[in-house]
Every structure is written in C-alpha cells, then in structure tokens.
Amino acid sequence: MVGVVWPGWTAFPDFTNPTIQGWWTSEIQKYFKDQVELDGMWTDMNEIASFCGGSCPVAPGTPWTYNWSTVNWDTFDAQICQANSCGADMASTLDAPPFNPLTNGNELYTKTLDMNATTSLGQYYHVKAFYGHMENIATHTALLQNRPHDRPFIVTRATFIGSGRYAFHWTGDNQALWDGPPGGLAASIQGVQASNLWGIHMVGSDIGGFLGPDTTEELIVRWYQLGGYYTFMRNHRGLDGPGQEPYKFSPKAQTSFKEAISRRYRMLPYIFGALLDGALSGTPALTHPSVIFSNDPAAYAETPTLMMGSDLLVIPVVIEGSKTATGIVPTGVWYAMDESTVDSNIVSAYLAPAVRIFHQQGTTSNMSFPCDTYDSIPSLQRAGSIVPLHNYAGMLVEHSKASGYRLVAAMDQDYLATGHLRLDTNDNPLNDTNTYVYRFTADGSMDGGSLAVILESAVDIPNPTTTFPELFNGSTIVLQFPDINAQQTNGAERSPTGRIVTAVKNLKAFVTVYDPHTQSSSEVAVSVVGGKQGTGVGGKYVFRLPTSVSIIGFGSLSWSADVTYLDLAEDSMSKADMWKHIAFYVIGGAALLLIALATVVGVLYSRLVRLKRGGGDDSVQYEDNRYSTSQSSPLNGGGGKRKSGEGDWY
Numbered sequence: 001m002v003g004v005v006w007p008g009w010t011a012f013p014d015f016t017n018p019t020i021q022g023w024w025t026s027e028i029q030k031y032f033k034d035q036v037e038l039d040g041m042w043t044d045m046n047e048i049a050s051f052c053g054g055s056c057p058v059a060p061g062t063p064w065t066y067n068w069s070t071v072n073w074d075t076f077d078a079q080i081c082q083a084n085s086c087g088a089d090m091a092s093t094l095d096a097p098p099f100n101p102l103t104n105g106n107e108l109y110t111k112t113l114d115m116n117a118t119t120s121l122g123q124y125y126h127v128k129a130f131y132g133h134m135e136n137i138a139t140h141t142a143l144l145q146n147r148p149h150d151r152p153f154i155v156t157r158a159t160f161i162g163s164g165r166y167a168f169h170w171t172g173d174n175q176a177l178w179d180g181p182p183g184g185l186a187a188s189i190q191g192v193q194a195s196n197l198w199g200i201h202m203v204g205s206d207i208g209g210f211l212g213p214d215t216t217e218e219l220i221v222r223w224y225q226l227g228g229y230y231t232f233m234r235n236h237r238g239l240d241g242p243g244q245e246p247y248k249f250s251p252k253a254q255t256s257f258k259e260a261i262s263r264r265y266r267m268l269p270y271i272f273g274a275l276l277d278g279a280l281s282g283t284p285a286l287t288h289p290s291v292i293f294s295n296d297p298a299a300y301a302e303t304p305t306l307m308m309g310s311d312l313l314v315i316p317v318v319i320e321g322s323k324t325a326t327g328i329v330p331t332g333v334w335y336a337m338d339e340s341t342v343d344s345n346i347v348s349a350y351l352a353p354a355v356r357i358f359h360q361q362g363t364t365s366n367m368s369f370p371c372d373t374y375d376s377i378p379s380l381q382r383a384g385s386i387v388p389l390h391n392y393a394g395m396l397v398e399h400s401k402a403s404g405y406r407l408v409a410a411m412d413q414d415y416l417a418t419g420h421l422r423l424d425t426n427d428n429p430l431n432d433t434n435t436y437v438y439r440f441t442a443d444g445s446m447d448g449g450s451l452a453v454i455l456e457s458a459v460d461i462p463n464p465t466t467t468f469p470e471l472f473n474g475s476t477i478v479l480q481f482p483d484i485n486a487q488q489t490n491g492a493e494r495s496p497t498g499r500i501v502t503a504v505k506n507l508k509a510f511v512t513v514y515d516p517h518t519q520s521s522s523e524v525a526v527s528v529v530g531g532k533q534g535t536g537v538g539g540k541y542v543f544r545l546p547t548s549v550s551i552i553g554f555g556s557l558s559w560s561a562d563v564t565y566l567d568l569a570e571d572s573m574s575k576a577d578m579w580k581h582i583a584f585y586v587i588g589g590a591a592l593l594l595i596a597l598a599t600v601v602g603v604l605y606s607r608l609v610r611l612k613r614g615g616g617d618d619s620v621q622y623e624d625n626r627y628s629t630s631q632s633s634p635l636n637g638g639g640g641k642r643k644s645g646e647g648d649w650y
Contacts, residue, residue, distance in 0.1 A: 001117040001124075002057075003050030004080060008064025012048055012113065015134035016127055017120040025142040032146050040153030041139055043167065046132035047158045048112050052081035054088035054095070055114045068239065088114045094125045132158025133166075140166040155232070164200035164278075168232050171195070176209025176219060176241070178320050184209065185223050186318040189304050192230060192286045201278035201285040204230030208244040210237060215244050218320065218373055221256050225377045226316040228260035229308055231275060231285050256374045263376070265393030265400050273388065273422040274309035276435060285309060293330040298365030303328040311385035311419070312337065315378040317371055325371040325378050333358050333383035333496045335410040335480050338540075354540040356383075358486035358496050383482065383496075384412035386419025386440045386451075391476055404475040404545075409442040409451060411481050413496050417442040446481050446501055446539070448560035476529070477543040477557055483565065484539035495568055501539060503564040509543050513555045526557065 002011050013020050032038060066080060081087075088095040088107070094115035095108055102108065108115055108125075117124035127134075136156050143152035154167035163169070171191035177184030183191065188205035195203040207227040208220040215223075215237075227233050237244050246257045264271070274285040284291060287307050293299040305327035306314045313334065315327040336355035357367070357380055369378045381387055387410075391403035409417045421438040442451040483501045509526040529542040541559060 001055050001113050003048070003113055004052040004056060004086070005045050005050060006068065008066070009056065009058050009062055010050070012131075013135075014119045015131065015138050021138055021141060024138045025145050028139070028142045029146055040155070041143065043132065043135055043139055043154060043156045043158075046135050046156060048128070048131055050112055051076065052084075052086035053107070053110045053112065054086055055117065056081070056084050056086040058084055071239065089116060092116055094123065130160040132156060133160035133163050136163055136167040159195070159198070159200055161198065164198070164202075167200075168202035169195050169200045170203065170232060170234070170236075171205040173210050173238075174205050175212030176215040176244075177212055178219065178318060185219065185226065185316075186304060188223075188226070189306055189316070189318075193284075193288050193306070196278070196284035196286045197291075199278075199282060201275050202231045203286070204232035204234065206234065206236035208235050208237060211240065214242055217249050217253050220244055220249065221253050221373060222317050222377075224257050224260040226306075226314070226318075228264040229286075229306060229312075229314045229379075231271060233264065252374050259376060262393035265397075266390045266406075268397065268400060269388040269390060269405060269421055270309065270312070273420065276422040276424070277309070280435070283310070289313065289328050289330050296330045299328060299330045301328055301365050303366070305329075311382045311387055313380040313382070315367075315369065315380075317377060323370065323372055324368045326366055326368040328365045329357060329367045329380065330365075333412060333482055333486075334380040335383060337379035337381050337387075338408045338478050338480070354480040354484065354538050356482060356484060356486040356496070356539075381408065381410045383410050384417050385410055386417050386442060388419065388421040388438075388440075391474075404473060406476040406478060407440060407451070408478040409440070409480065411442065411445075411479065413482055415443065415445045415449065415481070442479065444559070446483060446504060446541070446561060446563045448558075450556050450558045451477060451479070452556040473545070474547045475545045477526075477541075477545070479541040479543075479559070481539045481541075499565045499567045501563055502566050505562040507541065507559065507561040509541075509557060509559040511545060511555060511557050 002009055004010060013024060015024075028038075028041075088109040090096045090107075092115065097108065100107065102110075112128070113124055115123065115125040115128075119127050121127050124131075135158075136154055139154055140152045143150075143154070152166075156163065156167040156169055157172055159167070159169055171183065171188060174183040174188065179186040181187075183205070191205055192203045195201075204227060207223045208215040209223075220235075224235075227235075235244060235246070242248075246254055249257075271285075274283075277283045278285045285308065289299040289303070289305055289307050290296075292307050292310050304316055304318045306316070308314060313329065315325045315329075317323075317325045334357040336357065338354075371377055387408045389406045389408060390400040391406050392400070394400040394403060405421070407419070407421075409419070411417050417440075419440045421440070423436050423438070425434040425436075437456045439454045439456060440451060441454075443449050444451075481501070482496045483499055485495050485500055507528050509528060511524045511526055513522055513524065524546060526543045526545055529544050541561075543557065543559070545557075
C-alpha cells in the first residue's frame with residue numbers, strides 16, 4: 001500500500017512477514033555504506049500515519065513535486081490526495097463500520113492506510129496497533145547486524161507492549177502550550193510517567209513544542225528546566241514555526257539553557273543507572289511519587305512533581321507567569337540537590353550549606369518553593385540515599401567522565417545512606433554479564449563515620465583496572481547531615497534529629513583501598529574541601545580524593561571531627577518553639593533576678609531606717625496590743641516575754 005509521508009509517495013513494508021527482515025536489513029546496510037554511517041535511526045509516522053487517508057494508486061517511480069517548505073494544509077488534501085485518487089472503500093465495514101468508535105468526525109482510515117490492506121497476519125485493521133512495534137523489532141535486528149558490538153539507538157513514535165526492549169520514545173506532536181490538548185509543558189509530565197509504567201524508560205517530549213503558536217521565552221526556559229530531567233531530551237519544532245534554537249533567545253535564557261544541560265551532563269551516572277535499573281528489573285526511571293511512596297496517602301494527589309529513579313524529586317514550574325514551584329513532597333526529610341561544581345582551580349562552590357526540607361508526617365502534601373523564571377527548578381534528594389554524579393559537565397560524555405565522580409550522600413535521621421553506581425562494558429546484549437554495580441553504604445554522623453564501596457559483578461572481571469581505569473581518581477565525596485534546622489517544613493523550621501551543629505573542628509579523612517587481586521590494602525589521606533572549621537558549612541562535608549586513588553574492588557572513606565551540638569527538644573521542636581523556650585527561660589531568669597534585687601534593697605532600706613532612729617538593739621514595735629510596745633523580738637533572742645494566757649511566739 002502507498003501513502004504520503006515526508007519523503008513523498010511512501011510504500012509501507014509488511015513487517016509482520018518474516019521474509020521482510022532480510023530486505024530491511026540490506027536496505028539499511030546500503031544506506032550505511034553508500035550514504036552515511038548512522039549512529040541510530042528515528043522511526044517516525046509508524047502508527048501508520050499518512051497525510052492522505054486510505055490507498056494512493058500511484059505507479060512505482062512516480063516523482064514527488066510538492067514543496068514541503070511552503071505546505072498549505074488547508075489545500076493539501078485537494079491538491080495531492082484527491083487529485084491522485086487517494087481514498088478507501090466506503091462500502092467496507094472495516095473502513096466504515098456501522099458503529100464508528102471515533103468521535104471527532106473522522107473515519108478509521110483517516111490519516112492512515114486502508115483498513116482492508118493485506119498483511120501476512122490478515123487485514124491491516126487487525127495489526128495496526130502493533131505495526132510500529134514490528135518495525136522497531138526489524139530495525140533493531142538490522143542495526144545489530146550492521147553494528148554487532150553497538151547497542152541500537154532507535155527513537156520511535158508508535159509503541160506497543162514490549163517496545164521498550166527495542167526502542168526509545170518521544171511523546172509525539174505536542175504544542176507550544178503550557179497545558180491543554182493535544183499536550184503542552186504540563187501534559188508532558190504525564191506522558192513520560194505513563195511510558196515508564198509501560199516499560200519504555202528512555203522517553204521525553206519535544207521541548208518548546210512541535211506545533212501551535214510560536215513558543216515564548218518563558219515557556220521554553222521552563223521547558224528546558226524540566227526537560228533536563230527527561231531521560232530523552234531534545235528541542236524539536238515543525239516547519240510551521242519560526243524555529244526555537246537556543247541562540248534565538250536572550251542571554252539570560254541562554255544561560256538558563258546551559259545550566260539545564262550542564263546539570264544533565266553531571267547527572268549522567270545517575271540517569272544511566274536509572275535506565276539500567278529499568279532495563280534489568282523494570283523499575284521506572286521517571287514516575288509519579290505514588291509509585292515510590294506507595295504507603296504515603298499524600299503522595300497520590302495530582303501533582304506536576306516528577307520522581308527520577310527512587311531518590312530524586314523534581315518540582316517544575318508549569319504555570320505561565322508563576323515565580324513559584326509547587327508540588328507534592330512525600331513525608332520525610334529531603335535535601336536540596338547539591339548543585340556545586342568543581343575543577344582543579346575552583347573549590348569555593350562546595351562551601352554552600354546543605355539545605356533540608358523536613359516534611360512532617362500528617363501535614364499537607366503540597367509545598368511551594370520560590371523559583372524565578374531563569375532559576376533552576378527545585379530538585380530534592382531523598383534522605384538516606386547516595387547519588388552518583390560527575391564532578392562537572394564537559395562538552396562530550398568522555399570529558400564529563402574524565403572529571404571524576406561525585407558521590408552525594410544525604411544522611412537520614414539514623415545517619416545512614418545507601419546508593420549504587422551502575423556501569424557496563426558497552427557489549428551486547430545488555431544483561432547481568434556485562435553490567436557492574438558499585439554499592440555505597442555510609443554510616444556516621446558529623447563526629448565520624450565511614451562510606452564503604454563494594455564492587456558487585458555477575459562474572460569475574462579479568463582486569464578491573466583496564467575495565468574501569470582510574471574510576472575514582474580525583475573524585476569527590478559530599479556528605480550532608482540532618483543536624484541542622486530545615487529550610488522549609490510546610491510552615492515551620494525544624495531539626496529532624498532534635499539537635500543542630502554549632503561548631504566543627506579538627507576534621508580529618510582518609511581512604512582505605514583494597515585490591516582483590518593483590519589482596520592488599522593501603523591508606524591514603526584525603527583533602528578536606530568544605531567543613532574544615534566553623535559551622536561545618538551548614539551540615540555538609542566535602543572531600544576530594546587524590547588522583548592516586550583508584551577504588552577497584554573495595555574501599556572506604558573514613559572521617560572524624562570534633563563537633564559541638566545544641567540539643568533541642570526530644571520531639572524535634574520547631575525553631576519557633578525553640579525561641580519560645582529560650583524566651584521563657586530568659587524572662588523567667590530576669591524576673592527571679594529582679595525579685596532577689598528587690599529583697600536585698602528592702603533589707604538594706606530597713607536597716608538604714610533603724611539606724612537613723614537610733615534603735616541599735618533591734619527592738620521591734622508591734623501593732624498587736626497583747627504585747628508591750630517595748631517587748632524584744634524572740635526572733636532576735638530578746639527573751640520572748642508574754643502576757644499570761646497568751647500564745648507562743650512563731
């Protein structure tokens with residue numbers, strides 16, 4: 001069957017037919033040899049989509065003369081489709097069924113092929129839903145045959161159950177809108193979350209919008225801020241727009257674009273690990289908070305919040321003109337994602353304090369964060385996790401890798417954190433035999449502790465120094481602790497551990513490296529970048545490993561320091577409550593001091609009065625007529641005279 005797509009007259013192979021595989025592979029191989037050596041393929045319009053509905057009875061070799069750069073969709077059907085007798089058999093119950101499930105006025109063959117087209121499995125009507133899936137399988141096989149040692153890179157629009165095994169996905173023809181059908185910035189979040197639930201983990205939407213009105217600077221800036229967290233990221237616009245390349249916007253916008261892309265490049269170890277986890281275990285790489293925090297009722301609310309893996313929470317701005325990012329934050333302790341970068345000459349960026357978001361059990365689920373148009377959107381790291389990053393972003397992935405790794409440990413209230421870094425040998429197929437996992441376990445407070453690194457692999461690594469050369473050389477360890485008042489707590493600032501750090505001194509660290517092949521270990525001193533003195537840079541330590549350190553089989557980082565704490569109430573009192581307690585004790589102490597001063601002044605004044613009267617024998621005048629006015633006080637040893645029948649002295 002012949003339809004119309006971007007190349008012009010287009011024939012659609014029957015990918016349900018096993019014999020088509022050889023032809024498809026040879027066609028791709030010809031393109032590799034005669035045209036360009038491809039790194040991947042983009043299988044578009046494979047629902048099947050055709051600009052002319054039904055079948056177009058044109059002879060093979062008919063030239064295509066229409067100019068797409070000046071396409072007018074209002075006249076296209078008459079000029080091309082009707083002029084070439086494209087259409088379907090309206091007497092067919094497949095093309096025009098008695099009950100049409102479409103509610104938009106279209107027929108089943110509109111913008112696709114004739115439902116009566118023949119395939120090896122029957123009529124096209126019965127296979128349309130998985131035609132794109134079959135094409136992706138054939139393309140995946142063809143790319144493997146052309147490049148057996150490279151994993152195929154295929155981006156597809158049409159998917160079916162199981163497509164994630166063969167291809168990646170973008171969410172299709174969206175629009176340059178903040179929200180609304182057929183999809184804008186806000187709707188893209190649901191799109192990538194849904195694809196992950198279907199097992200397609202590498203997915204994203206067209207940043208800036210593919211169709212519709214011209215994108216605005218504010219919209220595309222916010223879209224880049226979110227799109228940096230898609231597992232598949234691209235800016236893509238149709239022919240009907242003016243173009244939305246980053247250089248066409250203001251310098252402030254370009255800076256925001258660069259920050260979003262640089263952050264993504266630094267996050268590649270974590271993103272790659274989330275994708276590998278998805279490929280090997282089915283765990284979503286991008287999902288709604290309720291999938292990760294299924295026991296938290298507050299996590300099920302409708303929200304633009306996006307979970308990347310199990311440890312990062314992203315809250316984008318999806319409302320035009322808004323300077324606030326609002327979304328669900330599940331109950332618990334969260335850390336603002338460490339945004340510091342480092343190279344051999346810059347270390348001051350590490351001194352920024354750790355910021356905690358303490359979301360108390362039972363409080364409302366939504367939280368808001370100030371976020372100006374050109375600022376980074378909030379990205380929160382779950383307490384108890386260790387996230388692997390690169391030290392800084394390079395122009396190429398290889399440059400980012402060369403910067404070394406940065407392990408960001410966010411300690412929970414029990415002073416524990418775990419995480420992992422997945423790596424692979426780039427061999428095919430992707431499975432347990434060519435992927436390796438470094439597992440991290442941190443245990444300790446600001447007083448001291450250790451972060452252990454263990455290499456796990458399904459097979460013995462013949463030469464790990466070759467497989468992972470200098471993996472941790474020059475890498476950075478960032479430790480963030482909960483002993484500090486949280487920046488936000490949904491209404492009150494709190495310390496999740498019931499204490500805060502007031503001073504840190506004598507911070508030291510060293511690395512113990514164990515080589516499983518030589519069965520030897522050694523200790524290497526580690527430089528302290530942040531947290532050496534003072535307040536502990538806001539509950540954060542930063543260590544830089546020397547370039548001579550390479551953790552191969554097992555290693556550990558140990559640290560110690562002299563830390564001064566201020567204990568708060570056992571129930572982790574809020575900052576406001578803490579000041580109330582302080583005010584109570586200060587005011588109470590002042591009142592007691594005033595009372596004591598008043599007593600002393602009264603006694604001194606009384607003595608002064610008696611001295612002026614000449615009463616040196618301390619005699620006391622009594623108003624009670626039972627006693628003589630000259631009677632001495634029994635309290636002063638005056639004998640205690642009394643009248644007969646009167647009571648004793650008290």
